[in-house]
Amino acid sequence: MNLEEKLQMLRKKNGYSQEQLADKIGIARQTVSKWENGQAIPELNGLILLSELYGVTIDRIVKDDDECNILLCKSADIDLNKVVSFLVSAKKNTYPVNENKVQSSRMKSSDFCYAENEYTYYDTYLGGEKFTGEEAVWYYDNPIWCMNYTGRIIGDNFNNGFLKEVLLQVTEKFPYRGPQMYTKGDYHYHCKVDGEFVWFQGYEDIFYLDEKIYECYFHGGVIQ
Template identity: 50%
Template sequence: MKFNENLQTIRKDRKLSQEDIAEKLGISRQAVAKWESGTAYPDIDNLILLSELFCVTIDNLVKDTAECSTKCAVGKEIHKEKIVQFLKTATRYTYAGKGKEEEIPCRPSSHDLKYEQGEMKYFDTYIGGEKFSGEEVVFENNNPMWAMNYSGRTIGEQFSGDFLKEVLLLRPEEMPFRGPEVYQNGNYTYHNTYDGDFSWFQGKEEIFWGDKKVFECFYHGGIVK
């Protein structure tokens, strides 16, 4: 599958029209139509804009994916990458990035954080403090696509919320559930173990201060259909 076919597949997967793409990029619909017909090719600036719009790499836009068995398989992989990249971006603007909570909570005493990018929306809402439970959800065009529930507690006075936020900002692409498998900074060490993959998973994260466990959190989730 070449660029023009990739573009059509991703656009239709996002439920966008050629007019939608043209409006978002500030170009004519005819230009988009020529890209999809293979009679013209976008310049590097428009490739970057398409990459940002779809939350995929330029490589995934332009490479020949003929080795893939079906267009559906390619579309699913691109869609997964879109959600993962959006999750990583949303993390920087919400809890881990010390983002501002919503002024009016959706539930009594809940903490709510939200981030939007185009047709994508991210919500993180939790209750409690030392002992807490919450949920992260990603929506596309107001349809829930991915969700994760979590519940945890702080155990020792040495727990550092700043260290936890630092860890969550390192959310890896290959396992974007919480933080990396292992991370250490000074006397703090973070461990994350899990089963499954992006579509269906469960896991546990722990923070140690020296040899003493000061935090634990259990989580599970996956693709929503």
């Protein structure tokens, strides 16, 4: 596998178009196109940015030996676009609608499980007004993505129905919790995420009028 083939494979497996990748690392889309067509070779700074974005070493990107190629193919074997699409479907068919609930995996835990074709999703949490939990996705029998979360109710007038309505607004462009902003009546939801689907951390809160009544921290990413 030559360099241009590796660059194209890594971009697609991480769910980026050429334009999106260019925006992420601060270069022109035409430069990405030239890299992938073999018309140009990334300079050192470009390789460093690609290595950090994709979470692979520069050696695995540039070396043409079999060992590096095998390791790179294995690390990029998951189609993240399909994972995100499945995850959004799973989220909308479990906790927010109280469906696909399964037997507790731990003492006093609440558990949900959802599957489509080769993918399986599991959400398990402990607690009530103060809670902690984990969402994860498997590809066949292999765990490939996970998110941990912990939150609490900190004020009066909390409405769990509003939170569930928010969580149903999850999209493939923002596949973490709810949307960045959502308002209904006197309730206002906000969500901020730093990072990308492969490695991220975030925070969400709910206000009733001007009072913060709920907050939740979460983080996660692709696992191998």
